[in-house]
Every structure is written in structure tokens, then in C-alpha cells.
Amino acid sequence: MNKVLRELIIVQFREYWRAPEVLFWTLGFPIMIASVLGLLYSFKPAENHRVAYIVQESSENNRQNLDHIKTNDIIKSNQKNFQNLAHFFENLQIDLPGKSIRKISFEKMDRESAEKAYRSGKIEIIVQLQIDGSLQYLYDPANERAENLYLWIDNRIHENSSNVKSQVLKLNQRGSRYIDRLIPGLIALGIMNSTLWGIGWTLIEFRIKKFLRRMIVTPMRKIDFMLSISIVRMGLSVIEAGILFLFARYFFDVRLQGDFLTFAVLFLAGHIAFSGLSILLASRTNNTRVGNGLINIVTMPMFLLSGVFFSYHSFPDWMVSIIQYLPLTILADTMRNVFLYNASFMSIGFSILYLVTFGVILYIAGLKYYRWY
Amino acid sequence: MKSSKGKPIIEIKNVVKRYKDQLAVDQVSFTINQGEYVALLGPNGAGKTTIVEMIEGIIKPDSGEILIEGLTWKGDDRYLKSILGVSFQETRFMDKSTVSETLKLFCAFYNIGSGRVDEVLELINLSEKKNSYVENLSGGQRQKLAIGIALLNNPKILLLDEPTTGLDPQARREIWMILKNLKNQGRSMILTTHYMEEAEFLCEKILIMHTGRILAQGRLEELLAAHSEGGIIEIRLENETDALKLYDLISVTDSTCQLAEKTIYLKSKTPAVFLKNILGITEEQNVIISDLQVRTMTLDDLFILMAGQHLHE
Ligand SMILES: Nc1ncnc2c1ncn2[C@@H]1O[C@H](COP(=O)(O)OP(=O)(O)OP(=O)(O)O)[C@@H](O)[C@H]1O
Ligand SMILES: [Mg+2]
Numbered sequence: 170m171n172k173v174l175r176e177l178i179i180v181q182f183r184e185y186w187r188a189p190e191v192l193f194w195t196l197g198f199p200i201m202i203a204s205v206l207g208l209l210y211s212f213k214p215a216e217n218h219r220v221a222y223i224v225q226e227s228s229e230n231n232r233q234n235l236d237h238i239k240t241n242d243i244i245k246s247n248q249k250n251f252q253n254l255a256h257f258f259e260n261l262q263i264d265l266p267g268k269s270i271r272k273i274s275f276e277k278m279d280r281e282s283a284e285k286a287y288r289s290g291k292i293e294i295i296v297q298l299q300i301d302g303s304l305q306y307l308y309d310p311a312n313e314r315a316e317n318l319y320l321w322i323d324n325r326i327h328e329n330s331s332n333v334k335s336q337v338l339k340l341n342q343r344g345s346r347y348i349d350r351l352i353p354g355l356i357a358l359g360i361m362n363s364t365l366w367g368i369g370w371t372l373i374e375f376r377i378k379k380f381l382r383r384m385i386v387t388p389m390r391k392i393d394f395m396l397s398i399s400i401v402r403m404g405l406s407v408i409e410a411g412i413l414f415l416f417a418r419y420f421f422d423v424r425l426q427g428d429f430l431t432f433a434v435l436f437l438a439g440h441i442a443f444s445g446l447s448i449l450l451a452s453r454t455n456n457t458r459v460g461n462g463l464i465n466i467v468t469m470p471m472f473l474l475s476g477v478f479f480s481y482h483s484f485p486d487w488m489v490s491i492i493q494y495l496p497l498t499i500l501a502d503t504m505r506n507v508f509l510y511n512a513s514f515m516s517i518g519f520s521i522l523y524l525v526t527f528g529v530i531l532y533i534a535g536l537k538y539y540r541w542y
Numbered sequence: 543m544k545s546s547k548g549k550p551i552i553e554i555k556n557v558v559k560r561y562k563d564q565l566a567v568d569q570v571s572f573t574i575n576q577g578e579y580v581a582l583l584g585p586n587g588a589g590k591t592t593i594v595e596m597i598e599g600i601i602k603p604d605s606g607e608i609l610i611e612g613l614t615w616k617g618d619d620r621y622l623k624s625i626l627g628v629s630f631q632e633t634r635f636m637d638k639s640t641v642s643e644t645l646k647l648f649c650a651f652y653n654i655g656s657g658r659v660d661e662v663l664e665l666i667n668l669s670e671k672k673n674s675y676v677e678n679l680s681g682g683q684r685q686k687l688a689i690g691i692a693l694l695n696n697p698k699i700l701l702l703d704e705p706t707t708g709l710d711p712q713a714r715r716e717i718w719m720i721l722k723n724l725k726n727q728g729r730s731m732i733l734t735t736h737y738m739e740e741a742e743f744l745c746e747k748i749l750i751m752h753t754g755r756i757l758a759q760g761r762l763e764e765l766l767a768a769h770s771e772g773g774i775i776e777i778r779l780e781n782e783t784d785a786l787k788l789y790d791l792i793s794v795t796d797s798t799c800q801l802a803e804k805t806i807y808l809k810s811k812t813p814a815v816f817l818k819n820i821l822g823i824t825e826e827q828n829v830i831i832s833d834l835q836v837r838t839m840t841l842d843d844l845f846i847l848m849a850g851q852h853l854h855e
Contacts, residue, residue: 176650180639187638187675378634383691386598387651388623542600 173389177397181371182404196409220275220318221283223297287340288509291482294318295340303334309347310339352417353508354477356410357439357501361471363406364443365450365464368398372451373460382542395536399444406440427507431514435507438524439500445528446496449535471497496527551576551699551730552597557606559592566592567603568754574730574747576698579721581741582734583841584751590734591631593751594703597732598628610699624652627697629688631704631734637677641668641687644676645694652695666690666720682713689720700724700731706740718743738841750845757848766839772811774843777820778833779804788829792820800846804832807846809839 185192278286286292287307293315294308304326308315323335375381384394417423425432450463474481474488475497481489492498503520506512552574559567567589574580582590595601596608599615599622608614610622635644645659663669666686671679679687685705692700705721706714714737721731721744735741741748742762749759758765779785782804789801792808799808810816813836824831 172653173650176647180636180643180647183643184636184638379630379632380635382600383628383630383633383635384651386600386623386626386628387648387695388620388653389651 171393173393174397174400177394178401181397181401185405196405196412220322221278221286221292221295223278223280223283223295291480294322296322303336305336305338307338307340310337348417348421349423349509350505351478352413352421352423353504354475354501355413356436357475357497357504358472358477359409359413360406360436360439360500361443361468361497363409364402364440365447365468367402367405368444368447369451369460369464370457371398371402372448373454373457376455376540377457385541391536391541395448399440402444403437403440407436410436423508425508426511428511428514431512431517432504432507434514435500435503435517435521435524438521438528439496439504441528441532442496442500442524443528445531445535448539449531452535452539455540471495474498475501477501496524499523549576550574551578551611552732553607553609553612554593554597555607555609557593557596557603557608559589559596559601559603565754567596569606570754570756571606572749572756572759574732576730577728578747579725579731579733579745580747580749581745582732582749582751583736583738583741583845584734585736587753588751589754590751591703592754594701594732594734598626598701599623624695625698627692627695627700629685629692629700629702629705631707633688635676635684635687638675640673640675641679642672644687645690648691648694654694658694662690662693665693665724667716682709682716685709685713685717686720689717693724698729700729700733702731702733704734704736707736714740738845742841748841750848752845752848758844762841765844766841772809773813773836774839775808775810775813775816775820776833776835776837777806777831779806780830780832784829787827788824791823791827798847802846807843809843809847 276292280297283292283295287295294306297305297307304323306319306323308319310316319337326335372381375384385391414423414425446467447464450467451460454460454463474484474492475495476482476492477497481492481498484492499520503512503517506517550573554570554572557567557570558565570589570593582593584590592601596603597610599619602615611625613622615622636647639647642659642663645662646656649656649658659672660669663672666689668683668686668690671683676684676687689702689705692702700721702721706717709717718740721733724731731745733740733744746761747759748762748765750757750765758768760768777788779788785801785804785806789799789806792799792806796808796810799806801807808816817834817836823829
């Protein structure tokens, strides 16, 4: 590392080190979000909700039995109940105490796809119609919304037919809890926020102070300056993610299932994507309010849409097709795949390439329009 | 640094810079020779900063040419940056860095060993503050730090934009002494200022600027000599109506006379004759003079005669 770069990095770190309150707001905030959300699990805006229901078949290879089941009156009536209920629920606005569910739609699935949908957050509860005519609910009881869904569905079913037995099965094994989905998403969100606000503000502040132009009339190379900003921010992001991860690990036993190196490369790719974006956003303005607005307008939609706090699959399809390609969505989804499902490096290659390309293009565009004075 | 006084080091040729509807610099040309200290003297908005920043390569002129050692800002940037020492009208450094850390950072930019830090601290007389955070420095100390940074690379050309504005007279003097002591090394300097005393004290050549144009330039003595045969007469009247009345009468015969509020300035080769006449006129017109001075010309007088306003307004 050359001397200029090293000095630039030291100077910036020192500013944080010597102003602990700045450091607190940089690092403390995401942890506050994680703890509040992690502990309460409850903050989620109202959304449409899908419930998977499974009609259990007693023995997959016994046709005889199957026929027998189909003649079983109780099951038949329950199945009918389900269909009726599904129809009934479809366009219904409901008011649950938590006001967190707007509409429930029922979808019939087989066990495998129901579990897959559950893991990816598309559904939060599975209702299984047992062979003996009873119901089984599978969800994470710590997820307040799933709990509400359960209570509500169960009430409706008992209003219709009081003799249906039901049973709750906890689906809270590691990896399928809300917190397991939340933490990788929060790490992704942390990279975005830390980079956009951190780099964006630093650049705008340097420009306002005219420190930027003071440096640029020396033979300092611009690339060293930009690299130093990016490296300092990377360092802070790593500390931030580390603290968040330790917190999640200690309090919620969240673990990284995937390979650490894969995670690290993804982290770097995310950092590059958002560094590029922040340099473009901060490339011209020398007004903090404009900077504020620009950063907000970019971060807010991603904050809400990218599936960090709740799944984006309940949005209309046309929106999902856009949301999927937001950098935060890509980063959060891939982060989750690495965290929860041990995704291999090869399998996330596209995401990494996408993020890096995105970052580099914006970086170049940002530098082209950059106002140094 | 080899001293070869007299060789042009900065050449400004017909430079124009326009901001939307504001002509900030209007067809300005001048030359600065190696070893010369030059003052750009003018009131707020005269275009001083714009010129200096065009020389620094920060602002691009709309037309005209700027040559530094015969080179331009297209292609020779790194070399030019290495021979310039710059201090802006206003810069804030990293708040939580100390004085010597700040200097050290800039040493790295110029690829100079950090041994230079102590030398410069000595030069700008700021050694006792070397471990203070920049945010805790006084205005004068900050200004000294800014000059210190400008001096780090031992520049051939110093470009200082209002280095003493806002400082108390003592701090101003201290900076003058620092700058004066740097003079004997063949170094050139452009200094912008509102203060004539500063220009007189530090610079052998003075450019007087007003509304984007250079009104006069030359050595101080030349400037004054060209206009100072005889003396300056300053007549203050009781009220503005009287002033206007008298001004109208005088300006018929002397178009160079100037009116500023209740005071009329004019230059006369024969003050005694003029005074005799003027006293006659005032009596006749029933105009009351509250103050009257006759003195030799100063730079401020020169400025008022040329621009119709005080430097400090
Ligand atoms: N970025 C800009 N946009 C529009 N107008 C500008 C800009 N910078 C300067 N000006 C205008 O150009 C003129 C010259 O400004 P300049 O800063 O060069 O004056 P100055 O002589 O340095 O004044 P001061 O003594 O107040 O520093 C002023 O009228 C100013 O309003
Ligand atoms: Mg100025």
C-alpha cells in the first residue's frame, strides 16, 4: 500500500476513533434494529399473506389406501371446508389485533414445495390436513404474525366445524426462524446503509469544507483518495457486521451455515456495488440536504422492498420482477442463501458478478461526473 | 531554488470568466516574473478569487490563456501542482486531526518526508500547537496552518487568497512577517487582499481590480507617482444634497473627481489654486463644508479615484 493511501486511511479512521459518538451512530444503529426486531419479531407492515395447505396422503405408494381415504367422509368434508375457506378468504379484508395481515390466500401445495416456500419466506405457516381429519399447523411460534395467522385460521375453522381437532408443530429449528432470515438481511442492509451514508456524507462534507479541493491541488492521485474512502468504509462495515453477527450468535444462536470465504467475497461484492452507488450519488452535490434526499430516495425503497424484514414475494408479480434485480435484494437473498442453505461459491457466482459490475459501472460514471471543487 | 529574477513565471492573457449573468473576470492580462510578490487588491466581488483559482487550475477560463512556466493545465497537471503552494480563501481541515498530523498528511501528498513538518511548524510559528486538534485552533492559527500547508513543498509559486482577512492586527502582522521572510528565495507570490497596507508591506507589484477588470498595475511607487503630482483633496459636506450640488459643479471642469456619500475626492496638480476657487464657490452656493483635507496620495485614494468606492466597502 502506498504512503498516500495509508495516510489517508489513518486520518479518516482517526476521526472516528477520536469522535466516539460518531462511531456509536455508525455502529450502534444496526445493532439496535437487530435487537428490537429480533426480540419482538413483530414489526412488519401489513401485507397480503399466503398460507400453504397440504392434504396428507396416508401412504404414497398405496393406491388402495388412497381410494379408501377419498371415501372417508370426514376428510372429504374437511377438504371441502378447506376449499370453501380458501374461497371465502381470498378477497377478504380482515382485522386482526396485530393488524399485520391484510389478506390471506390459500394455496394447495405438496409437502416439499410448502417447506421450500416456508424457508424462502414466501409463506410463514403451513396447514396440513391429516389423514385422520385433524389439522396440523407448522410455524415458528416466536413469529407473532404466524401465531396470529394460526389463531385466526383455527378460529374460522372451528366456527365452521367445531369437531376438527388441531395441533401445533413448532417449525423453529435453526434456519427457519424469522431471526435466521433477518440477520443475513440485516448484514446486507448494513452494508448498504453504512456505505451510502458513510461514503456519501464523507464526500459531501469534504466538498463543503473545501477540503476536497485543497487535496486536489496537491499531486495526490484521485484514485488513492477514492480507494481510501472505500477501504475505511469497508473496515467499518466489517466491524459493524461482526458485532451484529456476534450479537445474533450469542442471543439467538444464529450460525453461518455456508463457507466463510464465500461469505467474505459476497460481502466485498456488496461493498463494491454500494460504494459505486454512493460515489455516483455524492458526485456533484455540495448540499447536505440534497445529499440526504438523494440517499434517502435510493435507500428507502430498497429498505422496504428488498425482503430484509419481510418477504417480497407477496408483492404483485410485476413488482417482484423489478425488486429481484435491486442490488439490496440480490445481496440479501444471496447472503441468506449462504447463511442458511450453505450455498456454494459457484452457485452465487451470478450474484457476485452482478453486484461487482453494478458497482464498477456506477463508480466510473460517478468519477466522470465528479465535482472535486 | 535558483534565483533568476525577471523571467516571466505566470502569464495571463485575455482571460475571461463568466458566471451566468455575472462577468467575474473580464479580459484580464498580466505577467508575473520570478521572484516577484504581487498583490491583487480589490473590494468584494472584484474577481480576485476567480483569477487565483483559474491559475490554480480549479476554474477553467471561458477564453484566454494561462501559462505557468510556459505550461498549461492541460497535460502538465502533476508537475504544476508540485510547484504551487496554495491557500484558499476558506478551507477547513479534518477536525480531529492535530496540526502536525494534518501537515504529515499533506507531506505524503507531495511525497516529502515528514521531517518537513517540524521545519514548517517553525516557519509558521505554530510549534507549540502541534498537538492541538485543528478544531480547537483560533482563526489566526488556522490561517497559519493553511499557509504552512502551502509552504510544505517549498513551492516556486505561492498563491494565497486573503490570508489575513478576519484576523486582528497583531495576527495579521505576524503573517506578514512570515511571508516577508520567505521572500529571498526567488519565490513568486500572488496574494489577494482588501488591505492596502498589506499590499504595500509585502508586494512590490500591485494589481488593482474592480468588477472583473484590472484598473491599474505596477510598482507601488509607479502607481502613486503616475497620479500623485500635487495632492488629494477631500471635501466633506454637511449633507448629501450639498455634496451632490458641489460635485455637479466641480465635475464640469474635473471629470476625475469622485463622490462617495457626503465626501468629494479629487486630485489636483495645484491644490492651492483649487482651494481658493472652491472656497469661493461654496460661499456663493451657500454650501457648508464640514471637513477639508489636502494630502499626498495613498493607494486608497488611487482606488477611490479609479473605482468610485472604498476598498473596504
Ligand atoms: N460559482 C459562482 N457562481 C456564480 N457567480 C460567482 C461564482 N463565483 C464567483 N461569482 C461571482 O463572480 C464575481 C467575482 O467573485 P470572486 O469570488 O472572484 O470575487 P473576490 O474578488 O474574490 O471577492 P472577495 O473579496 O469577496 O473574496 C462575484 O460577483 C461573484 O458573485
Ligand atoms: Mg475572494
